[in-house]
Amino acid sequence: MNRGIYIQIIENEEFQDKIFWNESSDIYTFLRNHTLKIEHKFDTKFNSFSDNEIPMDGIKMLADGIKNDLNFLIGEYDNKPIVNRLNSVDAEYNGKQMKLYYKASKLHLMILNLVRFLKKLESVIEKNKKVFVCGNAYFNDKMLESLMRLKADFTTNRTIDVNEIAEIELTELIKNKSLIKSGENYRLTRKGLIIDIAE
Known part of the structure; x- marks a missing residue:
């Protein structure tokens, strides 16, 4: 990283x-x-x-x-x-x-x-x-890959689709303040939207 x-x-x-x-x-x-x-x-x-x-x-x-x-x-x-x-x-x-x-x-x-x-x-x-x-130094490669896919989907469709992302990864993304869960929906935070320095 x-x-x-x-x-x-x-x-x-x-x-x-x-x-x-x-x-x-x-x-x-x-x-x-x-x-x-x-x-x-x-x-x-x-x-x-x-x-x-x-x-x-x-x-x-x-x-x-x-x-x-x-x-x-x-x-x-x-x-x-x-x-x-x-x-x-x-x-x-x-x-x-x-x-x-x-x-x-x-x-x-x-x-x-x-x-x-x-x-x-x-x-x-x-x-x-x-x-x-x-920054994103706390993310492992799997989490970063998931976050970048969520970010790309959001940029294209303006929606967050968390299908095919393991629950443990979602939990870590929420813990790292990159993703917020509200009811059944997920939302990228400011941090989640800008992380890209370790692509």
């Missing part, structure tokens, strides 16, 4: 965006330095084992931390210019225009990812959106 930071941005109860960084990605290290502080201050979890809404003050802390990182990384960008490379992307941060060669330089790729993520966080703060961290 994948482990890392999995962020969902929700506005008016609709999913706006979802972003996942696994433990092997460079940007994960930068984010983890800040999310550990948020976890400590707000007594929450900011990883793929969790299913938490992150407080807005925590999001502001994360945005401020990324700004500090970007100031340092952009200083490195200025000191180590890259020219005559393919696949550049123009990016603007804090009034500075940059040409980022994201395939040639890990530094440029990190700057690009952090600038894009910061813009999402600034939109979250400005519009007071909700941010969740949610």
Whole structure:
């Protein structure tokens, strides 16, 4: 199973965006330095084992931390210019225009990812959106397979059909807050609808 930071941005109860960084990605290290502080201050979890809404003050802390990182990384960008490379992307941060060669330089790729993520966080703060961290590390392959089939059926038919899924799997999906039983009917939760990082 994948482990890392999995962020969902929700506005008016609709999913706006979802972003996942696994433990092997460079940007994960930068984010983890800040999310550990948020976890400590707000007594929450900011990883793929969790299913938490992150407080807005925590999001502001994360945005401020990324700004500090970007100031340092952009200083490195200025000191180590890259020219005559393919696949550049123009990016603007804090009034500075940059040409980022994201395939040639890990530094440029990190700057690009952090600038894009910061813009999402600034939109979250400005519009007071909700941010969740949610993963699927507790699911075994059989449960995940069942959940993905339920999700696909729901996307196609807007109904939940739990036939051919063992009762023990249904119980575990309910226990993991991915499925809710109401009378004879089942309903996918927010968590159940977005889990896909270990497909």
